[in-house]
Amino acid sequence: MNIQTIENIVNKHQQQQGSLIAILSEIQATYSYLPTDALQAVSKMTGKSLIDIYGVATFYKYFSLQPRGKHLCSVCVGTACHVRGGEVIAEEFEGQLGVAAGQTTPDREFTLGKVACLGACALGPVAVVDGHYFSSVKKTDVKKILERARDGLDKVEVKTDQRIFPIDVSCPRCNHSLMDASHLVDGHPSIKVTTSFERTHGWVRLSCLWGSYTVESQPEIPLDTVVHFFCPHCHAELVTATSCADCGAGMVPMIVRQGGVIQICSRRGCKGHMLDLV
Amino acid sequence: MTNLTINGLRVSVETGSTVLEAARFLGFPIPTLCHLEGLSPYGACRLCVVEIGEGPRAKLVTSCTYRVEEGLKVRTASTRVVRARRMILELLLGTCPQAKKIQDLASAHGVRQQRFRQEHDDCILCGLCVRMCEEQMMARAIGFRGRGESRSIGTPFDMKSEVCRTCGGCQLVCPACQLRCTFVEKDAAVCGGCVNLQPPCLDRPKFDNMMCYMKPCVACEIEQDGR
Known part of the structure; x- marks a missing residue:
């Protein structure tokens, strides 16, 4: 962790009231999680007590205090996905990755998360990997999804994509x-x-x-x-x-x-x- | 001054005071757990509920956070309030079955059973210790962490805090961490029998050494009759 980086981030938001979430969000964008030292540094620089910062960091699910993997997998187990077997899909993800929900694989490739709703109930069961939605996921699809994520989901076909x-x-x-x-x-x-x-x-x-x-x-x-x-x-x-x-x-x-x-x-x-x- | 009605009594109290302060000043008892003079009101334990308004528009509010209003009609011990309080106490008992203060309050309010699973959380998240640390000790060493079911009170990262002076203020005000006397029935859900008993013979010279705790006491009655 670089103290200078933290200082730059804090100084950028120093003038604004209620900028704590913005600061934490930017630190997380830099390190992919909130390191303990960073929170302590922010506490010293802003004059806010460490418990206030820690309270905010633990309150929002968006913030993570543990290092996260390169790819973020969220499996929906909300009501609509649950009745269509969301739990089974979540278990399959857990089995394939070898970690429980909320944990990161030891090679720091994947972080698995169970979420209550992804706002796409008609497509259930839904899984989101690196911002890409996968609809009507079947148990057999899970392995393919993870393989594609490893290759990089943001790869585009240059020849066929009209946006290029x-x-x-x-x-x-x-x-x-x-x-x-x-x-x-x-x-x-x-x-x-x-x-x-x-x-x-x-x-x-x-x-x-x-x-x-x-x-x-x-x-x-x-x-x-x-x-x-x-x-x-x-x-x-x-x-x-x-x-x-x-x-x-x-x-x-x-x-x-x-x-x-x-x-x-x-x-x-x-x-x-x-x-x-x- | 603000005019309002508390339990049918027309009174005028200082503008800006809370219903709890007004009621206590006038002598109406309202039980509280998370209220302490000198700390900002928080409304966490909900024990201080009172009923305001009339008829179908009557509602329960926490008196420790509700400011007095002109013409407000307050009932501090209506059936609805008493039932709500009993339920709150029963729920609090489920969270902290071993806490003396909660046991005593439950006993005093006629809670005679415990229908909820005992959690033994040893904390009712009333925030008294957090406010004590912040407002009186100026330390801000402890606070709320997490959210929902996993909400807890403690220091950041569960490590010894650098700003904590181990003053003990948090323990002093805590309503949950003083353990109750369990006497013989260790696992009983509701104890507190002793709170409701007073030795009636204490002030009589003849029965000085015989504290019989029986009420009504036969010996006393006889002596009274014989007089």
């Missing part, structure tokens, strides 16, 4: 194009930028397809690392004052030739992005 279109970007400082036609990613020219993190320098090639998150990099950037992006032509750092709405890391701006600015999150693995069209 190529964009053409340039450096916001020197206006030099960042496109690299000599290296294709997803079958289109890639966006090439230089990067640095923890004294390591390299390059990143991003897919120019809007909606695709395919990234190639040299060297490999570990997940959750915040990376500094540079223009390969003028060597200026691509940086803005805005921070990612999902994880709080800095945003990287690029000019879109079609008109507008795209900002992507500088954290590896985070999919936060903003597109301002002009």
Whole structure:
């Protein structure tokens, strides 16, 4: 845990009244749970008593005091799902993962949760994995769902998905194009930028397809690392004052030739992005 | 001053005081567990319920949190109130069967049976200790944790708190952690027989050493008749 990170988060919300939930929420977005030291640090920085913070953290089910897995599975055992065998599905999930509801697998891959309703009663029994809804789940489906989650549910089929279109970007400082036609990613020219993190320098090639998150990099950037992006032509750092709405890391701006600015999150693995069209 | 009616008696009390304060000032007894002078009212134990209003619009409110209003009609011991109190006490007894204060109150209010499963939680979540710690001891070492069924009182992470001075204020005010005297019947659900008994012969010189606890006492009656 980094005390500086906590301090930045607290300072950002210091002026507002009743900002405790926002602070805790942002800490959880950073660490995926609320570490004990972080709560103690927040207590010291805000002047609120530790028990008040702990009370809020234990009151809301949204907050977790234990580290959670990469993938979140919620199985509905509410009334409508229960009568259609939600409990059996939940038991199957428990059996497949080898943990009880509310626990995380030892390899930190899955966190299993039983929930009372997911608001999709007509589709019961329902399970939600990483924000993806699975309807009318059968006992035999569970294994498939978990396998797909391991592969990554957010993978998109570039060729068939209508939402995906190529964009053409340039450096916001020197206006030099960042496109690299000599290296294709997803079958289109890639966006090439230089990067640095923890004294390591390299390059990143991003897919120019809007909606695709395919990234190639040299060297490999570990997940959750915040990376500094540079223009390969003028060597200026691509940086803005805005921070990612999902994880709080800095945003990287690029000019879109079609008109507008795209900002992507500088954290590896985070999919936060903003597109301002002009 | 605010004019109101308590048990049919027209009174005027200081504006802004609570119904509980007004009733106690006038001498109407209202039992409480989570109320303590000097701590903010909380309305957790519900024992101080009184009936306000009339006819079909009458309702039960906690008198410790309800402020007096002009023309308010309060009944502190109507049938509905007494029955509600008995039920609350029976439920509290189910949570903490061993607590002396609750046992005594139950006995004094005529609770003669225990229909609920005994939980032995040793805490009724009245929040007295939390308010004591926060408002009088200025420590904020303990508080409520969790929600619903898993709600509990304690220190963060169940570790010894850095801000706790072990003043003991929380134990002093706790209505649940003083154990009752179990006498011979250890597992009886409702005990408290002793609260209702007074030795009637104590103040008579002749029976000085014979505290018979019988009421009515035959010996006393005879002596009275013979006089």
